[in-house]
Amino acid sequence: MPNWTNEQKQAIYENGNNILVAAAAGSGKTAVLVERIINKIINEKIDIDKILIVTFTNAAASEMRERILNAIYEKLEKNPDDENLQRQITLLNMANICTIDSFCLDIVRNNFYELENISPNFRIADTTEIDLLKEEVLEDIFEAKYENEEPDFEKLIHTYTSYRDDTPLKDLVKKIYNYISSNPFPLEWLHEKVEMFNLR
Ligand SMILES: Nc1ncnc2c1ncn2[C@@H]1O[C@H](COP(=O)(O)OP(=O)(O)OP(=O)(O)O)[C@@H](O)[C@H]1O
Numbered sequence: 001m002p003n004w005t006n007e008q009k010q011a012i013y014e015n016g017n018n019i020l021v022a023a024a025a026g027s028g029k030t031a032v033l034v035e036r037i038i039n040k041i042i043n044e045k046i047d048i049d050k051i052l053i054v055t056f057t058n059a060a061a062s063e064m065r066e067r068i069l070n071a072i073y074e075k076l077e078k079n080p081d082d083e084n085l086q087r088q089i090t091l092l093n094m095a096n097i098c099t100i101d102s103f104c105l106d107i108v109r110n111n112f113y114e115l116e117n118i119s120p121n122f123r124i125a126d127t128t129e130i131d132l133l134k135e136e137v138l139e140d141i142f143e144a145k146y147e148n149e150e151p152d153f154e155k156l157i158h159t160y161t162s163y164r165d166d167t168p169l170k171d172l173v174k175k176i177y178n179y180i181s182s183n184p185f186p187l188e189w190l191h192e193k194v195e196m197f198n199l200r
């Protein structure tokens, strides 16, 4: 158990607020997070399977699980008869320590009937598959727009493409799509921005 710095103590014991811990590589962020969890188990009597711990990678999730287990063992060495701690080792197997992706997948899988337009046997596509799907959709939309001879679309084509090549416009659509995808309400956001150009 390290001698925690004051900043680390603050990150371990702060309560009732959202906290963000940003510190240099190897400076003890994970250690603080593990201690924070151990503190919740021991002092606040919260079971480990009632805490949601999400990471970005599978490796980080395994590291968290392992370090929490080691921390529980360390505490048990000092208090071998602590039943609460013993129980946490069993509960750890059921604890939600996973990537944010697999957590979201679980939520959708367990609640698909609440979500419209989601089939119960949905699955996660890999990135190549998604790129192909995007390409297909884009082709279809352009095709339909060409067929309908929509004047707005024709204007757009004339502005953004060279003769007989609409790739630049397709690339632009893809770029905008990727950009707005980081927004929680992409289409609302896009319409709002488009309105800003509307200087009538
Ligand atoms: N205050 C401290 N005093 C001494 N050692 C500490 C202190 N805080 C953390 N450590 C130790 O430093 C090492 C690195 O900690 P940790 O893995 O938590 O860092 P990290 O910030 O998560 O690293 P990374 O950026 O690689 O994820 C661990 O062995 C940890 O026990």
Ligand SMILES: [Mg+2]
Binding pocket: 029, 030, 031
């Ligand atoms: Mg870390």
